[in-house]
Amino acid sequence: MNIPFLSFQGMHPGIKAEMMQAFSEFYDGNWFVLGERVKKFEKEYAAYNKVEHCVGLSNGLDALHIALRTLGIQQGDEVIIPSNTYIATALAISYVGATPVFVEPDLQTYNIDPAKIETAITAKTKAIMPVHLYGQACDMQSIMNVAAKHNLFVIEDNAQAHGATSQGKLTGAWGHMNGTSFYPGKNLGALGDAGAVTTNDAVLAKKAYTLRNYGSERKYYNEVIGYNMRLDECQAGLLSVKLKYLDQWTAQRKQIAAWYDEMLKGTGDIILPAIHQEATHVYHLYVIRTKHRDELQNHLAAVGIGTLIHYPVPPHLQQAYAHLGFKKGQFPLAEEIAATCLSIPLWPGMTQSQTAQVVENIAGFYKK
Numbered sequence: 374m375n376i377p378f379l380s381f382q383g384m385h386p387g388i389k390a391e392m393m394q395a396f397s398e399f400y401d402g403n404w405f406v407l408g409e410r411v412k413k414f415e416k417e418y419a420a421y422n423k424v425e426h427c428v429g430l431s432n433g434l435d436a437l438h439i440a441l442r443t444l445g446i447q448q449g450d451e452v453i454i455p456s457n458t459y460i461a462t463a464l465a466i467s468y469v470g471a472t473p474v475f476v477e478p479d480l481q482t483y484n485i486d487p488a489k490i491e492t493a494i495t496a497k498t499k500a501i502m503p504v505h506l507y508g509q510a511c512d513m514q515s516i517m518n519v520a521a522k523h524n525l526f527v528i529e530d531n532a533q534a535h536g537a538t539s540q541g542k543l544t545g546a547w548g549h550m551n552g553t554s555f556y557p558g559k560n561l562g563a564l565g566d567a568g569a570v571t572t573n574d575a576v577l578a579k580k581a582y583t584l585r586n587y588g589s590e591r592k593y594y595n596e597v598i599g600y601n602m603r604l605d606e607c608q609a610g611l612l613s614v615k616l617k618y619l620d621q622w623t624a625q626r627k628q629i630a631a632w633y634d635e636m637l638k639g640t641g642d643i644i645l646p647a648i649h650q651e652a653t654h655v656y657h658l659y660v661i662r663t664k665h666r667d668e669l670q671n672h673l674a675a676v677g678i679g680t681l682i683h684y685p686v687p688p689h690l691q692q693a694y695a696h697l698g699f700k701k702g703q704f705p706l707a708e709e710i711a712a713t714c715l716s717i718p719l720w721p722g723m724t725q726s727q728t729a730q731v732v733e734n735i736a737g738f739y740k741k
C-alpha cells in the first residue's frame with residue numbers, strides 16, 4: 374500500500390492542458406516580472422477573497438513581513454501570535470525588529486483563544502496576528518473586538534485557510550492587512566513559491582506595492598528602503614488557472630474530512646478536529662491527536678501511509694528564539710499539541726477507499 378501524505382494526482386493531471394497553455398502564453402509573452410498576469414491574478418484573488426486589493430508577492434513569509442512593515446510595526450513593538458503557530462508567523466515579526474508575544478490556543482480548535490489575548494496586551498502591543506491553523510477560521514469577530522478596544526492592528530495569517538469563513542465572512546478579509554501563501558502544498562498552490570497580501574485599504578495597498586518593488590513607484594527612484602518581494606508572471610499565470618478549481622478542491626477536502634470524522638469516531642484515544650460553531654474549515658490539514666502519536670506514526674509508515682507533524686516544536690522552544698528566554702512548560706497547550714498531533718493524508722482526489730484504508734490501519738494499531 375502507498376497512500377502518500379500529499380499527492381497532486383487529483384489536481385494536476387486534469388488541468389495539465391490548461392496549465393501548459395498558460396505557461397506557453399507566458400513564455401511567448403516575453404515579459405517575466407510584474408506584468409499583466411500578476412495584475413490579472415491580483416484582481417481575481419481579491420475578487421475571490423472579497424477584498425478591494427491584493428498585492429502579489431514572492432511567498433507567504435514575505436507577505437507577513439510586508440504587512441507588518443506597511444503598518445509601520447518596528448523595533449520595540451510587540452505583536453501577539455498563537456503559541457502553536459508555524460515559525461513563519463514569528464519570523465516575520467522578528468524581521469521588522471518587533472517581538473512576538475505568544476498566546477495559547479483553544480485546545481478544541483487549535484486557534485488562538487480570544488479570551489486570553491487581553492492579558493498579553495501591554496503598552497508596546499501594536500498588532501494581533503491570528504493564524505487560521507490547519508484551515509479552520511479563527512473566531513475573528515472576538516479578535517476584531519479586542520483589537521478595536523485596544524487600538525491594535527489585525528494581520529491575519531491566512532496561509533492555510535483560503536476560502537474558510539468566520540461568521541460567514543472570508544478569512545483574509547477581516548484584518549487591516551493579511552498575508553497568505555501559495556506554497557505548492559497550500560490549498561491554492563503555485564508551482565513554486567508565491568504569496569500575497571490582501572486589504573481593503575487603498576493607501577496600505579499602495580505602500581505594499583511600492584515596498585515589494587525596491588520601494589520604488591517610478592523606476593530608479595526609490596522613496597523607501599524596499600525589497601524585492603515580487604510575484605513572478607509565470608506563477609501568476611498558473612495561479613489564475615488553479616484558482617478556478619479551488620472551490621471544487623476544497624469541497625473534496627471537506628468530503629474526505631467528513632469520511633474521516635465518521636469512520637474514526639471512537640477509535641482508541643484519538644481526538645478528532647472540532648469546528649467552532651461560527652467557523653468553517655477548509656482542511657488544509659486533517660490533524661488528529663493521541664498520546665501514542667509517535668508509535669502510531671511509525672505503525673502507519675510501516676504499512677506505507679504518509680503522515681506529518683504540524684508542528685513538532687512550538688516557536689517559543691525553537692533554538693532560533695532561545696534569546697527570548699522561554700522555558701519548557703511555559704505554554705503547556707502549545708506543547709501538548711506539539712507532543713500529540715498527527716496530520717493524516719488528505720488531498721483532493723483521495724478516494725473513499727483510500728480514506729477507509731487509513732482508518733483501518735489506525736484502528737489496527739489500537740487492536741495490537
Ligand SMILES: *Cc1c(COP(=O)(O)O)cnc(C)c1O
Pocket residue numbers: 432433434435458459461462504530532533553554555556566567568
Ligand atoms: C506556509 C505558511 C507560511 C509561510 O508561507 P511560505 O509561502 O512558505 O513562506 C506562513 N504561515 C503559515 C501558518 C503557513 O502555513
